[in-house]
Structures are given as C-alpha cells and as structure tokens.
Amino acid sequence: MTSEKATGRGLRDRLTPGRVVVLVLGALALVFIFENTQDVRIRLLVPEVTMPLWLALLATFVVGWLCGRFLRGSRRR
Numbered sequence: 419m420t421s422e423k424a425t426g427r428g429l430r431d432r433l434t435p436g437r438v439v440v441l442v443l444g445a446l447a448l449v450f451i452f453e454n455t456q457d458v459r460i461r462l463l464v465p466e467v468t469m470p471l472w473l474a475l476l477a478t479f480v481v482g483w484l485c486g487r488f489l490r491g492s493r494r495r
Contacts, residue, residue, distance in 0.1 A: 454471040
C-alpha cells in the first residue's frame with residue numbers, strides 16, 4: 419500500500435478548480451430541487467399535466483440543450 423505522500427496525490431491535488439466548481443454547482447442544484455418540490459400545472463398544447471416545478475424546469479433545460487446540440491452539429495457540416 420502506498421501513502422498519499424508517496425504517490426503525490428493528496429486531497430489538494432485532487433481538488434482542481436474545475437472539480438470545485440462542479441461540486442458547488444451540484445450542491446446548488448440539490449438545494450434548488452429540494453426548495454422547488456411543489457407541484458405546478460403545465461398546459462402542453464391540449465393536455466394539462468401536474469408535476470414538480472424542478473422537473474418541469476429540468477425538462478425545459480434538456481429540450482433547450484438538445485436543440486442547441488442539434489443546431490451546433492448541423493453548422494459543422
């Protein structure tokens with residue numbers, strides 16, 4: 419077994435600025451989810467659905483991200 423000093427991979431080495439940002443954003447996302455659990459009614463053209471607010475916002479984000487990926491991918495060709 420090797421110690422952390424022998425491998426040079428201490429906690430400070432593993433916590434890069436990028437990883438710290440991801441951890442902070444992950445924590446903020448969890449706080450957002452736990453604070454927005456109330457149900458909202460959403461009208462989708464004809465049907466009306468009830469879902470938690472965070473789930474509706476997540477679905478909107480995913481649709482927007484997919485549209486952005488599609489448009490960015492078609493620009494490269």
